[in-house]
Amino acid sequence: MVGTQPILLDGTTFSNPFGEKYSITHLKYYISNICLINNTNKSFEKESYHLIDQNLPTSLSFNFTSEENTFTALQFVIGVDSLRNVSGAQSGALDPLNDMFWTWNSGYIMAKMEGVSPQSNQVGSKIVYHIGGFSGANSVLKTIQLSFPAGKKLLVEQGKINEINLEADLNLWWQNANTIKITEHPVCTTPGVMAKKIAENYSSMFSIKEIVNN
């Protein structure tokens, strides 16, 4: 979502909280280390790395096999944990051919937004945000915990498929803890202060939309 508008990558123009117009061509991010939580337990997914690509509808949903239990919250990391950033060649969601790996300064791009904005002073009015950095002061890794709505629980049982539906409000990318104006910052492609600010912003853009116990 962008505010109340659905995220569309078809040239649809959005307005950020500062009235700056933009459209999105690419929106990709990693969700990793997913687990379901209750008061006493955490059920982790093995090899939990998912690349969400807004241009690729099949990436907008995925399966997670959990142990049987009743859960009250979902936890995940936006990005790829530091260990996998330093462990050499990976495959699957972490394959470098997904265009989410920096080849000259090893490490994953945790979240990527590219598009066009008349407010951008770049060639072709482009806006380019490649948010990464996994170590020390430059880390943009964010662990998110989302409690299910009051009274809602996820009942995981063998042979059943439950659903958790999330939504994200992209307006928070620009304005949350930090103010990111396109006129001032049309580009961010290296780890550092600006990347951290944007990551801090987007870290709270997810919310639980619906829990479905089938």
Next chain:
Amino acid sequence: MKTKILILTIFILGGVTLVFDACKKSDVNSPSSEYRPTYLSFKIPTGWPAPPTDIFKNNPLTEEGFQLGRKLFYDGRLSKDGNFPCASCHQQFAAFATYDHQFSHGFNNSFTFRNAPPLFNLAWMKEMHWDGGINHIEVQPLAPITDIKEMAENIENVLKKLSVDTAYHRMFTTAFGDTMINSQRMLKALSQFMGSILSFNSKYDQVKRGEASFTLSQQNGYATFKAKCNSCHTEPLFTDNSFRNNGLPLDPVLKDIGRMRVTGRPSDSLLFKVPSLRNIQYTGPFMHDGRIFSLPQIVSHYQTGIDITQPTLDPLLKNRLTITNQEKVDLVEFLQTLTDDVFLQDTRFSQPK
């Protein structure tokens, strides 16, 4: 407009996770009964320290993997126009640097940004590149393959080109157990080849092993080396693999700020990786931008050329180095004992027939 769409749905399947995932585990090796590679052991030369990490821990070294990596290393198809295999900039007779080139040639008549480093003893190198931007040998090849001034290709295209070659089908199968050709396997094979390239048979090594002796001049040069150079170019690797500013003035065209390029830290401005001095007779021109063309000129830099006003200058160089002209002559004699002809001519590392 209040249309709500879901951005992400996670389907939760109930069940016993471990069983399900054990089948799915997509490691490099999918063992089948016919998969019997020849495992190789990585031998650390006598008296050398153990490498800081085991680069073959998640990439078991095999003859088949090594040979696949060797073929890839010499294969122009890894580049956009077919003209730039890894070996075009990393020539064996130049200790796998580019012989006599300040910068190497890349796609579309371009020059590289920095001097191509030689390739040997990489298992001891924790970070690659002059600025240390690459944190693992397996992801190193991604940089030159995709750099528009080098091989200018993308990984997807490389894999497409490889997958229409039956020789690669056969070699990926013998190396990894089945015909799947993916970036991970390609990178792991390249890493097996590059990581196996060792240089430990120079005259210096023979002297250390008691198999040869230095001339008087070489002996004197070695004494000077130990007194003036060894703290950074530490034996037996002839580098401590650290990053330091050795006082070269900033090039006004390249504006190469070194390690700060990848860390963003001002304290890393103008710091570059300390290169190994092994095979230095063939790895010139020298320094990160190849600005120095001869061994005596290198010594001259440390005698008189260091810019001592740079705030990040290595403290060991703040008074430059006091080296007499006789010591300089002897030092150059000694440096040439680091040439390893066995490695330079080892057909195991040469272009496969």
